[in-house]
């Protein structure tokens with residue numbers, strides 16, 4: 082899909098896989114048109130702006146995981162706007178919709194913060210398997226490349242071999258690491274890492290935490306404690322608390338964002354695995370309903386596969402051809 | 405939860421039509437719109453939803469519904485039937501080889517939970533008297549091999565590995581030899597996570613399949629997956645001809661609509677559900693329970709089962725009588741909290757109650773150990789009169805109790821609030837429709 086083409090460096094287009102699509106079509110034959118066609122095709126299918134066009138738009142957005150609530154809000158807004166502007170040409174819909182989506186994403190957007198005081202501190206949180214540790218590694222590499230000295234805090238002391246995994250990323254990126262033993266108190270790791278960061282004069286401290294489901298109150302309390310201890314050692318809040326969200330996630334990501342917000346007030350989202358076919362439209366809902374901006378995106382497993390988030394590119398990708 | 409209790413909603417839609425004699429196509433459409441929303445909110449793929457609604461509609465328009473005195477019930481029943489049917493009807497067991505070893509291959513996207521599932525599955529089979537071998541075939545993710553080794557050690561299952569230097573195909577081949585010579589009757593291959601559009605890595609899975617000829621290939625899928633689940637499942641199935649699916653991270657609040665999408669697109673059964681990070685948290689999948697969870701109707705059956713496992717029948721009866729007579733006290737509250745705690749994490753339990761999953765006012769009910777100790781301290785600082793008659797608890801009494809229990813007045817207020825909420829909860833549970841009461845002799849008699 083579009084993201085792959087936008088971000089895969091030095092590689093050709095994503096391979097076509099007619100077999101799979103055919104199979105999918107066959108499996109769902111009874112359903113009406115295939116709506117993986119993207120906005121352009123939807124618009125081309127109508128000679129004038131009519132109700133069925135809005136319905137197809139709805140389906141396009143739902144298919145991108147934008148979610149029912151945000152989709153309905155968007156389409157209602159669009160319907161009203163078209164009416165007020167007395168618009169009849171379907172082609173007029175595209176810029177309107179894109180603009181509105183960018184507004185939603187842009188209204189709370191801000192670049193990755195850097196601390197006024199050194200070290201700049203990032204705390205990385207999220208549910209299991211979303212890509213936290215990999216993101217920490219990529220981010221460390223990016224900072225190192227910019228000539229900044231980076232220290233990693235291995236505060237996932239829970240998952241088997243999580244510390245070893247982060248050590249590999251430290252080695253790959255050239256960052257230093259502070260770790261305790263498996264099973265140790267993660268807040269103590271965060272504290273030690275903060276002290277070490279100050280003592281060693283590093284530019285950036287990045288803390289990896291264990292994946293946790295947002296519904297587990299004891300694990301969320303643990304995370305709150307990590308943040309509290311970290312803030313106490315620093316004398317201020319971390320510069321960013323980054324919630325890592327897997328682009329493949331559906332509506333549950335809203336619940337994740339809300340519950341993490343209730344615990345540690347994330348300052349932004351990292352949207353990972355955009356190199357797949359998932360569109361990650363859930364971040365629109367997260368921006369609209371929870372007010373959390375996207376700061377970074379992950380586009381692969383490699384050390385360089387981290388990008389800044391650009392609302393324009395993202396909106397284009399969501400409205401483009403499907404997978 | 406946006407669509408709260410779908411069953412209630414549907415009842416409402418049809419209740420308005422009572423006494424009007426006949427249902428029209430429009431009435432059925434109105435109800436199915438609710439179902440459609442619930443399914444979409446649960447992340448069922450929208451094409452699957454359309455197809456599904458079409459099928460339900462054609463059945464709902466038949467005589468069995470329109471002629472019925474309780475059309476609402478009938479539609480819910482059809483929706484549930486069709487969902488359960490699509491999810492595979494009944495639980496389907498693992499395919500085991502007639503001549504061991506049985507070879508099971510786990511595949512899936514990155515971060516879906518393959519490694520943990522491999523260890524859980526091995527532990528489960530070990531408990532059933534098998535002698536599993538785990539194979540560390542993820543040579544890509546840093547420390548993936550180490551992770552499987554640690555988990556293997558925890559559950560007491562041997563782990564075969566050749567480090568990161570060998571190709572996964574060679575590792576798997578060698579593992580089969582190793583397993584044969586070590587008398588292992590089940591071999592479980594943990595493969596690296598990969599994108600379904602990564603041709604090279606998908607090809608690699610094909611090669612592993614050819615080399616070891618597994619009896620079972622299971623796709624491991626995160627229950628929180630969105631609309632893309634169909635693409636993922638169709639791709640893996642196309643390349644590998646899956647034997648089934650494992651749904652993970654179901655211990656959260658995900659509705660798990662991906663399960664339905666995958667079932668619809670691949671026609672492959674979901675065999676297991678992973679419900680937690682503990683290595684015993686793997687269960688055989690129950691399509692009927694998943695069906696009502698997807699619709700937001702709660703998982704009543706699991707709830708009842710859990711309750712029956714831990715509740716003392718005699719006490720339950722006594723408590724039920726007290727409830728009926730509105731004599732439920734703080735003493736009972738404490739007792740009951742302890743019992744509920746034995747059923748598992750309270751957030752999970754609440755997720756199973758129809759209409760309560762995600763209910764805001766109940767989030768305060770999440771208890772952890774330290775909170776529970778606080779609760780105990782507070783109740784112990786009450787006088788027996790206060791415990792039996794909570795309405796006595798005015799401001800000055802609450803202050804005294806806070807001082808006595810080393811807590812704050814807010815803590816006491818919160819507890820009193822929870823107490824009242826629990827009473828509400830009882831009321832809610834007590835108003836299940838009559839048909840469901842019959843399903844349980846034990847737990848629901850509590851509320852009668």
Ligand SMILES: Nc1nc2c(ncn2[C@@H]2O[C@H](COP(=O)(O)OP(=O)(O)OP(=O)(O)O)[C@@H](O)[C@H]2O)c(=O)[nH]1
Pocket residue numbers: 207208209210211212213214215216237240243290291292293325353354355356357378379380381382386514515545597599
């Ligand atoms: N394709 C792709 N894979 C990714 C991306 N980011 C992470 N991954 C992969 O996702 C898997 C999980 O990543 P981790 O970084 O271990 O995730 P985590 O959130 O730290 O996991 P836990 O600590 O176990 O909760 C690994 O196989 C990563 O290589 C991405 O942007 N694209």
Ligand SMILES: [Mg+2]
Pocket residue numbers: 213214215237243289290291292
């Ligand atoms: Mg990690």
